[in-house]
Amino acid sequence: MIAFAFEPRAEDVLWSPDRRPENLDRPEHPEPTGADFSLSYFRADVRLVVHGVDLSLCTPGLPVVDFALMLEYARRELETRSDIAVETSVTQHVFSLSRGTEAVTLTTNYAPGVAELTWPELWQLTDRAKAEAFRLITTAHPELRDNAWLRGTVGASPAA
Secondary structure, eight states, X not given: OEEEEEEEOTTOGGGSTTSOOOOTTOTTOOSOOHHHHHXXXXXXXXXXXXXXXXOOBOOTTOBHHHHHHHHHHHHHHXXXXXXXXXXXXXXXOEEEXXXXXXXXXXXXXXXXXXXXXXXXXXXXXXXXXHHHHHHHHHHHOXXXXXXXXXXXXXXXXXXX
16 A cells, blocks of 8 residues: 655745745836746655655655656656656655566665555656646645646646
């Protein structure tokens, strides 16, 4: 079983519906960009337990979109490679994945455990991380459902 959740950081004021996510330093384009979502906005802790191996990550600096896109990149690369190490953009936490014939092995540079999951489980985890990032962000800020970048990267349905 895989347990996964983002836990929004209380100190990140952008989770508040009262705080509009905009960049006042860019008056010509105040709407959030891909860089804003990936590097700055909507920070959370990650709860991740893969078949009993706890790979949870608590850090005030991890945007949910960054984590979701990191997982998606790793999964895509594993389709043509046997192993890959990917890093979160802001916090430099490393996830190393190796593809075997029946399972994918997942290790990190911050937790001692070694987790194994099936290829379909990795797909499901990736889709779930993207969907949860989109859901959390658009629950806090429904107007962001119309943000083309956010919708196109983490908001697209898995079947799309």
